[in-house]
Amino acid sequence: MASLMGQMMQMPLMISSLIVHAARHSADTEIVSKRVEGDIHRTDWKHTELRARKLAQALARLGCTAGDRVATLAWNGYRHLEIYYAVSGSELVCHTINPRLFPEQIAWIANDAADKVLCFDLTFLPLVEKLAPSLPSIKHYVLMTDWAHMPQQSTIANLRCYEDLVDNENGEYAWPEFDENTASSICYTSGTTGNPKGAVYSHRSTLLHAYAAALPDSLDCSAKDVILPVVPMFHVNAWSLPYAVPLVGAKLVMPGPHLDGKSLYELFEGEKVTFSAGVPTVWLGLINYVQQNKLRFTSLKRTVIGGSACPPAMMRTLEDEFGVEVIHAWGMTEMSPLGTLAKLKTKHAELDAAAKHSILEKQGRVVYGVDMLILDDNDKPLPWDGKAAGNLVVRGPWIIENYYKGETSPLVTVNGQQWFPTGDVATIDPDGYMQITDRSKDVIKSGGEWISSIELENIAMAHPAVHEAAVIACRHPMCDERPLLVVVKKPSADVTAQELLAFFEGRIAKWQIPDDVAFVSELPHTATGKIQKLKLREQFKEHRLPTA
Ligand code: AMP
Secondary structure (H helix, E strand, O other): OOOOOOOOOOOOOOOHHHHHHHHHHOOOOEEEEEOOOOOEEEEEHHHHHHHHHHHHHHHHHOOOOOOOEEEEEOOEOHHHHHHHHHHHHOOOEEEEOOOOOOHHHHHHHHHHHOOOEEEEOHHHHHHHHHHHHHOOOOOEEEEOOOHHHOOOOOOOOOOEEHHHHHHOOOOOOOOOOOOOOOEEEEEEOOOOOOOOOEEEEEHHHHHHHHHHHHOOOOOOOOOOOEEEEOOOOOOHHHHOHHHHHHHHOOEEEEOEOOOOHHHHHHHHHHOOOOEEEEOHHHHHHHHHHHHHOOOOOOOOOEEEEOOOOOOHHHHHHHHHHHOOEEEEEEEOHHHOOEEEEOOOOHHHOOOOHHHHHHHHOOOEEEOOOOEEEEEOOOOOEOOOOOOOOEEEEEEOOOOOOOOOOOOOOOOEEEOOEEEEEEEEEEEEOOOOOEEEEEEOOEOEEEOOEEEOHHHHHHHHHOOOOEEEEEEEEEEEOOOEEEEEEEEEEOOOOOOOHHHHHHHHEOOEOHHHOOOEEEEOOOOOEOOOOOEOHHHHHHHOOOOOOOOO
16 A cells, blocks of 8 residues: 655745744844954844845845855854855855864865855955965955945955945845755864865754754753854854754854953853853863952853863863853764763752762763764674773764765765764763763774773863863883873963872772873864864874883
């Protein structure tokens, strides 16, 4: 017998529907941006949708047609948000470029994506002027500012003014409907190794991901919230917040380039922010500022921290000292990015604080839509016993099948299904809580046993004299590799290598304690703030461990 087909409407999942929804149902809900120009700008969802329509008209007038890439070099702000919707909504592809990359890498990425238009904040005018000769595909340069702030002259011929483009249109534009699998945006991975690779998201993947992101056990977004993404819009679409916030109709606050502790704190307090999101490094600066000035957070209830492992000491400070709930999350550019978040289950309610903490410090459980496995070196699934550590693979409708222009599929086949290898090594406990124990490209294998560099770094970070710490594998004649702790001390802090190593006693198995400590003035970081372990290993290639 033939299947009975469902009789529901066929409506493609379109990114434009999010802003239309917000404009209709949360019309006067505010969008507040700290501008590059230094002032605070206020608008709302209704005007943002109107201006996005005008910008879509302007892009069409510039000659953009379906599939063309429109790139951005921009901070979090209302114009960047308008570009997100105007570009994807009109069947173009929004390519958010990370301005913190090295200039040569930016040019490489823009050329790889064959960007046609580049929209950029005032901050980046000198950079774009320098890069323009090496960007042959870009036909239009749009400076994201008004006439008053346009430069008198520029080496960029025919530099356009964003506000001028928007003002010249009437907004009589109907968002088109097209195949929901059409590309909506591209984000390149941070490039810890080799050339960056592009992840190409679709309207469908973005909408499904936004639904999942807004759920209570995910980011828990509500119309009652005031949400400030510190995570940049060029870092995996600010972890979906530019989509999840209009989906629920919350107030959105954006910090522009002002990411220091003082500016962020003033914006949090001034706009009564309830929820935020960012990488651990951002919180280091904010916590320092708040502690030094003996301040409190009066509205902030919770924050999601991810992108790299959140040090437990940071979680404790935010929760115990400031009453801010920390949601530890794990994901990747290739995963749109959400994969797992650490939230408790009902059955954990009776646990004591220490037991709760040990669950919440993990990377967490998958959101519905993501499936995961851990595999041994022969791609055989390992048990979820919280002990066996293996290569973490994932699948789901917002996880890439291939990279942009990818010639060979990155996927692995397990039990007839295709999975994306994350390059992370993890355990999964019987309740489904995943814990990253290391990265397969950055793992310490001592005498055939895994040592978690993350665990060692977390311990080191809890030492009061340590500002930042990284653990790398160092060659060892007996064990193959042994851990070396590389430390940046806090200004004016004084600590010896012996004292630091003694700090590990009783906190970890004896054989896992680093063999040596190297003090440095700073650690090398990628453009997204992750420690560049490969570079660090290169730096310490000749380091001789005292045990060797
Ligand atoms: P990216 O695509 O630049 O966001 O990098 C993704 C990678 O960052 C992941 O594969 C992990 O190695 C790392 N990562 C992200 N979130 C976490 C986390 N919460 N804990 C540990 N590592 C993380």
